[in-house]
Amino acid sequence: MTTPVIRALIFDLDGVITDTAEYHYLAWKRMADEENIPFTREDNEALRGVSRRESLNRIFKGAPIEESYAERLMQRKNEYYQAYLNTITPADRLPGVAELLEEARNEGLRLAVASASRNARMVLERLEMTEYFDVIGDGYCVVNTKPAPDLFIWVAGRMNVYPGEAVVFEDAEAGIDAALAGGFWAVGVGSSAVTHAHMVIPNMRVTLAQIREGLAQAAERKIPG
Numbered sequence: 127m128t129t130p131v132i133r134a135l136i137f138d139l140d141g142v143i144t145d146t147a148e149y150h151y152l153a154w155k156r157m158a159d160e161e162n163i164p165f166t167r168e169d170n171e172a173l174r175g176v177s178r179r180e181s182l183n184r185i186f187k188g189a190p191i192e193e194s195y196a197e198r199l200m201q202r203k204n205e206y207y208q209a210y211l212n213t214i215t216p217a218d219r220l221p222g223v224a225e226l227l228e229e230a231r232n233e234g235l236r237l238a239v240a241s242a243s244r245n246a247r248m249v250l251e252r253l254e255m256t257e258y259f260d261v262i263g264d265g266y267c268v269v270n271t272k273p274a275p276d277l278f279i280w281v282a283g284r285m286n287v288y289p290g291e292a293v294v295f296e297d298a299e300a301g302i303d304a305a306l307a308g309g310f311w312a313v314g315v316g317s318s319a320v321t322h323a324h325m326v327i328p329n330m331r332v333t334l335a336q337i338r339e340g341l342a343q344a345a346e347r348k349i350p351g
């Protein structure tokens with residue numbers, strides 16, 4: 127069995143490093159209630175990994191939204207969301223993440239965050255994790271957000287690695303689509319939405335050896351990577 131050569135790890139933020147999906151939900155829900163727009167937890171699942179603007183489009187179920195109204199709604203949601211972010215502490219790191227980062231750093235791997243969120247730096251600061259990463263890609267870095275591969279390619283370029291040398295950890299369907307489209311190794315975290323990844327792990331309590339083993343098996347199955 128050939129083990130892929132891995133030089134870098136790329137982490138999505140929301141749902142992989144910390145669980146902010148609930149805060150996104152509560153903030154969108156408050157905005158939607160104020161506007162009398164029906165919005166459920168189930169609807170919120172479809173917003174995982176997609177940009178703020180695309181989230182609003184999905185909440186409106188594709189109906190046209192006047193641009194200045196859309197801007198006001200997104201700004202209000204973001205104010206509600208940031209109020210929740212102010213409550214985050216290092217205790218909100220998802221179990222296993224810090225250990226995996228330490229192990230990867232000790233092996234000399236490059237480390238990046240690639241998040242669609244424009245709040246990514248604020249979240250990493252609240253978690254006291256900024257210094258773990260060589261590169262931080264957020265919602266300001268590229269025009270085309272996930273499922274486009276652009277953000278992953280942006281961070282890979284800054285780490286001087288090829289996509290095929292980097293492993294992406296993602297909890298969202300759009301994120302796995304983006305990783306596969308870019309030619310990265312894709313590890314799905316948690317939900318049933320990520321079963322098209324090269325390997326799926328239930329949570330971030332994982333070692334590099336387990337990742338290498340899972341990817342080697344995927345390579346044997348000849349899944350494009």
Ligand code: BG6
Nearest residue numbers: 140174175177178242243244245
């Ligand atoms: C992603 C979340 O990380 O960031 C999405 O999974 C969110 O739910 C997106 O819509 C954009 O976040 P923000 O903080 O820029 O509104």
Ligand code: MG
Nearest residue numbers: 138140141297
């Ligand atoms: Mg995510």
